[in-house]
Amino acid sequence: MSMDSHPAKIFAGRSNPQLAREITEYLDLPLGRLVIKNFSDGELWVKFEENIRGTDVFLVQSTDTPAENILELLLMIDAARRASAHRITAVIPYYGYARQDRKDQPRVPISARLISTLLTEAGADRVLTMDLHSTQIQGFFDIPLDHLYSKIALLPHLKGKNYDDAVVLAPDVGSIAMARSYAQLLNASLAIIDKRRPAPNRSEVMHVIGELNKKNVLLIDDLVDTAGTMTAAARIAAEKGAESIHAVAAHAVLSGPAMERIMESPIQRLIVTNTLNIIKDKQFDKLEVISVGDVFGEAIKRIHDEESISSLFNV
Numbered sequence: 001m002s003m004d005s006h007p008a009k010i011f012a013g014r015s016n017p018q019l020a021r022e023i024t025e026y027l028d029l030p031l032g033r034l035v036i037k038n039f040s041d042g043e044l045w046v047k048f049e050e051n052i053r054g055t056d057v058f059l060v061q062s063t064d065t066p067a068e069n070i071l072e073l074l075l076m077i078d079a080a081r082r083a084s085a086h087r088i089t090a091v092i093p094y095y096g097y098a099r100q101d102r103k104d105q106p107r108v109p110i111s112a113r114l115i116s117t118l119l120t121e122a123g124a125d126r127v128l129t130m131d132l133h134s135t136q137i138q139g140f141f142d143i144p145l146d147h148l149y150s151k152i153a154l155l156p157h158l159k160g161k162n163y164d165d166a167v168v169l170a171p172d173v174g175s176i177a178m179a180r181s182y183a184q185l186l187n188a189s190l191a192i193i194d195k196r197r198p199a200p201n202r203s204e205v206m207h208v209i210g211e212l213n214k215k216n217v218l219l220i221d222d223l224v225d226t227a228g229t230m231t232a233a234a235r236i237a238a239e240k241g242a243e244s245i246h247a248v249a250a251h252a253v254l255s256g257p258a259m260e261r262i263m264e265s266p267i268q269r270l271i272v273t274n275t276l277n278i279i280k281d282k283q284f285d286k287l288e289v290i291s292v293g294d295v296f297g298e299a300i301k302r303i304h305d306e307e308s309i310s311s312l313f314n315v
Contacts, residue, residue: 006056006086008304011048013061013076015069016277019093020060022293027301032057036072044068046075048083056304057085058128060296063096063115064253064276070096070115074122081123089126089303090119091296093275094223094251098133116140128299130275130292131178131222131250146309148299150250150273153292155185157271158218158248165243167191167215171233179220182248188218193233213241223251224270227258231265238266251275252289254282262286 011032012020024031033049057080061073073090080088100111112134119127120143127141130148138145166188170179176192183190191210217237224230224247234245245266252272262270263284272278273292295312302309 006054008056008058008300009050009052010058010060010300011076013059013069013072015062015064015072016060016093016274018277019062019274019291019293019296022274022291023060023091023297023300026294026297034076036076044072044075046072046079048079051083052080053084054086056087056089058089058091058300058303060091060093062094062276063092064094065096065255070118074118077119077122077124087125088123089128089300090124091300092127092129093292093296095129095132095137098137101134101137112137113140126303128296128303130273130296133222146299146303148292148295148309149313150275150292150295151182151185152295152312153273153290154248154250154271155182157290158182158186161246163188163216163218163246165215166218167210167212168218168220169193169210169212169233169237171219171221171229175221178222182218182220186218189215191217193236208236208240212237214243217242217245219245219247219267221247221249223253224249224258224262224272225253226256227254227261227265231261231267234265234267242266244268246271248272252278252282252287254278259284 009032010024010029011034014036035047035049037045059076063070077088097111097115103110126143127145131150138147166186168179168183168188169191170176171193180190191208191212194207219230219233230247237245246269247267248271250273269288270286271288273290299309
């Protein structure tokens, strides 16, 4: 990265320190010294242990559960602003609360919008994130937002597997755009599952649009949470005569019964990225993790050097 009057410094919150280390390794930069601790009552305390006056600061922190990760990021931003950082970029590999992006019933918040407001008010000058659940969330921000795609890292891996007679399957209508993109880039056909969701975290599969018989199925979604949608889609694919079933998701939330459901499902492999820190208790035999450290590292380099990021998307 170029040496100028505003050197780049990268700091990590506690949500995903391993990804932050991979980013700094790619950039050949040391990870900045930052102390975050909890007082006995749980209150958070943040301190930069090096001078950041006039620097281009990048704060790496996914805002997954617990909500403490969001507050931790806000305090990091505020501390950097008060320490006279030249520019503050919130690097949020996984943007939590993105599924609450609209008022779909009375008396509920638009949480994704509130988080964007908090980040801006805390002092963030820019946001760098990956695979937002709803791309329109970019419009919630009045500051620049760079939106990366996990397929930059996942596609080379998938192409190396050389899937024959492949069909990319969208488990619901919300994932059609992502599935279509993968189908085009993999020169595969596209199938869609028409699904009705009676309640949050519960799904009911209706029918399949497309041919799955004797096909190698790639289930594509932006995230896997309780895995209800994904495993239901896999069962339908198996019933329709799929030769093999692999699942791909950017964000491995893996909450509740997700691991048990996947292990008991026809899914042979679940391929995810490390936008979220996948703790040991969430690792299992069918899981394969692809790093996005280089992708974020290259994006940070280009932001710092004022270069184009869109050319990264030419997979």
